Amino acid sequence: MSSIYIKNVNIINPFSEEPLKERHVLIENGRIKSLHTEESSLYKDHIVIDGEDDYLLPGFIDSHAHIMANGFHKEDIMKDPLSYYFYNAVSNMKATIDAGVTTVRDTGLADIGVKMAQEKKIFPAPRLNISIKPLAITGGHFDHYLNSGFDMEIAYPGFPVGTCDGVEGVLKKTREVIRARADFIKIMASGGILSPYTSPDIAQFNKKELKTIVDEAENHNLKVVAHCHSLEGIERCAKAGVKSIEHGTFIDKKASQLLAKKRMYLTPTLVVHHTLIKEGFPVWDNFADDKVKKLKEVVKIQKENIATAYEEGVTFLMGSDCGVIDHGRNLGELKYLVDVGLSPLEAIQAGTIEGARFFNQENDLGSIEEGKIADMIIVKENPIDKIESLANNDNILTVIQDGKILKHKPIF
Numbered sequence: 001m002s003s004i005y006i007k008n009v010n011i012i013n014p015f016s017e018e019p020l021k022e023r024h025v026l027i028e029n030g031r032i033k034s035l036h037t038e039e040s041s042l043y044k045d046h047i048v049i050d051g052e053d054d055y056l057l058p059g060f061i062d063s064h065a066h067i068m069a070n071g072f073h074k075e076d077i078m079k080d081p082l083s084y085y086f087y088n089a090v091s092n093m094k095a096t097i098d099a100g101v102t103t104v105r106d107t108g109l110a111d112i113g114v115k116m117a118q119e120k121k122i123f124p125a126p127r128l129n130i131s132i133k134p135l136a137i138t139g140g141h142f143d144h145y146l147n148s149g150f151d152m153e154i155a156y157p158g159f160p161v162g163t164c165d166g167v168e169g170v171l172k173k174t175r176e177v178i179r180a181r182a183d184f185i186k187i188m189a190s191g192g193i194l195s196p197y198t199s200p201d202i203a204q205f206n207k208k209e210l211k212t213i214v215d216e217a218e219n220h221n222l223k224v225v226a227h228c229h230s231l232e233g234i235e236r237c238a239k240a241g242v243k244s245i246e247h248g249t250f251i252d253k254k255a256s257q258l259l260a261k262k263r264m265y266l267t268p269t270l271v272v273h274h275t276l277i278k279e280g281f282p283v284w285d286n287f288a289d290d291k292v293k294k295l296k297e298v299v300k301i302q303k304e305n306i307a308t309a310y311e312e313g314v315t316f317l318m319g320s321d322c323g324v325i326d327h328g329r330n331l332g333e334l335k336y337l338v339d340v341g342l343s344p345l346e347a348i349q350a351g352t353i354e355g356a357r358f359f360n361q362e363n364d365l366g367s368i369e370e371g372k373i374a375d376m377i378i379v380k381e382n383p384i385d386k387i388e389s390l391a392n393n394d395n396i397l398t399v400i401q402d403g404k405i406l407k408h409k410p411i412f
Contacts, residue, residue: 003028004403005043009051009378011035013367014349017384019055027374030403034370049398049408055382057348058367059102059375059401060390061355062330064246064267064319067092067128068109072194072324074144074152082156089114093125095328097406100396102375103127103355103365105184105319107225107246108134108142111159112181124406127375129359131186132177133162134227135170135213140204141192141227170209174216183359185217189237190230193273193294194324200294201250203233210240223358229298231255238262244317244358248309249302256312265358266314268306270336271329272321273299279325303340310341317358318351332391334383344387374403 004027011020024036026043068089070076089110096104104126111132118125136142143163144153155161160180164173174185189205191198198204205213217224218241226237229249237245238258244265245251251259251266259266277295310316316337320330337347356366364373378398381389389395399407 002404003043003046004049004374004400004405005046006049006051006056006378007039008053009056010053010382011056011368012348012382012384013369014058014345014353015367017343017345019382019384022053023056025056025368027400027403030374032368032370032372032374035368047405049378049405051378054397055379056368057100057377057379057383058352058365059377059399060100060318060331060351061103061105061365062096062101062126062320062322062351063105063244063265063317063355063358064107064269064321065096065101065104065327065330066109066321066323067096067104067106067126067327068114069323070327074146077144077152077154078150082154085154086114090123090125092323092327093118093123095326096126096322096330097124097399097401098396099328099330099393100377100379100390100399101126101330102377102399102401103129105129105225105355105358107131107186107227107319109154109323113158115181121404127401129183130181131184131225132180132182133160134186134188135164135173135177136162136188137204138163138165139197141188141190141195141198143195146196165209167208167212170205171212171216174213178217178220178222182222184222185213185224187213187224187226187242189226189228189242190233192227192229193276193291193298196290200229200298201231203228203230203236205233205236207236207240210236210242214241234259238264246319247302249298249305251305251309253308253312256309256314259309260313260315263315265317265354266306266309267317267319268302268309268337268340269319269321269333270302270306270340271333272324273302274336275325275329275332307340315354316342316346316350317354318347328393329391334390335388338387344384347387348383374400376400
């Protein structure tokens with residue numbers, strides 16, 4: 001494995017707004033070997049990157065993305081061969097890397113084979129923590145059965161169907177997803193925007209079902225993450241022991257206090273809703289009108305409610321929901337987090353060290369420190385001063401993962 005020496009760079013860690021100025025970073029065997037305040041000529045035989053007074057940050061962790069998806073259009077599932085679905089995902093993963101995201105908590109569809117391919121470095125891809133297939137109730141969000149009688153769910157050997165009901169049903173399905181080697185369990189605890197026959201404000205899974213899923217996950221030392229817009233659903237999830245709420249649209253002050261008390265995470269995915277409102281859906285999307293109607297209701301109230309959650313002390317994760325929107329737009333979420341009250345540093349924390357902590361990976365990922373895995377990016381502008389600069393992929397000059405350069409400006 002090649003060694004890398006990065007000189008003349010300012011380090012921004014998720015612990016301080018003040019950069020560590022004019023540092024020189026040695027990477028060996030995929031890890032950060034040392035950080036120096038003085039440049040050394042000992043490493044001239046290494047790959048040398050001149051940071052040119054740019055900014056070095058830990059590689060970002062997107063805690064809510066669907067690396068295999070490209071819009072969740074039922075028309076695509078119906079017409080495209082399954083092989084194309086996988087080949088298309090290779091492009092999705094490269095776009096994610098180029099955006100400065102080196103780790104993804106995949107909240108549905110990436111399977112163990114995709115994770116194995118990433119680990120073997122068959123193609124450029126973010127490090128993956130996978131949930132395989134989200135669990136959903138019959139008729140709920142992510143039940144792809146249509147009134148026409150056609151089922152648009154992606155299915156193939158080794159990839160479980162996610163629909164389940166009742167205590168025995170959800171127990172069996174949780175075990176099937178664990179058998180498929182999930183790193184965490186994803187559930188759909190409310191209706192959603194993209195599913196045609198559900199409403200975001202309606203809770204899904206009853207209390208006994210939720211508790212069964214959480215108990216079985218915990219028996220395997222796994223956490224449960226819940227797609228949930230509904231206030232009732234958020235409260236049920238919190239009481240059942242779910243560890244992270246995704247979207248959280250209808251959260252209020254009382255529910256926010258409950259999340260803070262239980263030290264749960266909130267991943268609001270603000271960028272996806274704003275992007276869809278602005279750009280809409282393809283003209284051939286037969287469900288576009290229904291989606292837009294629900295989107296308008298969500299966007300109208302989400303910003304204020306998420307701001308309340310921040311004020312009540314809820315800890316945030318950065319999640320883009322890319323896969324619903326184009327891959328590579330991941331870090332656009334950071335500006336929206338700042339818009340609801342987080343400081344630029346807190347937004348960076350949500351996209352780095354907090355994402356690592358969720359999976360107890362903070363000793364390896366999430367910051368630039370000696371001994372940690374060398375996942376890092378170099379950017380031109382200081383994001384503490386201009387957080388929106390991270391949404392510009394041209395500003396992401398270099399991406400390093402496991403000590404290997406996956407995107408870079410010229411190397412000297």
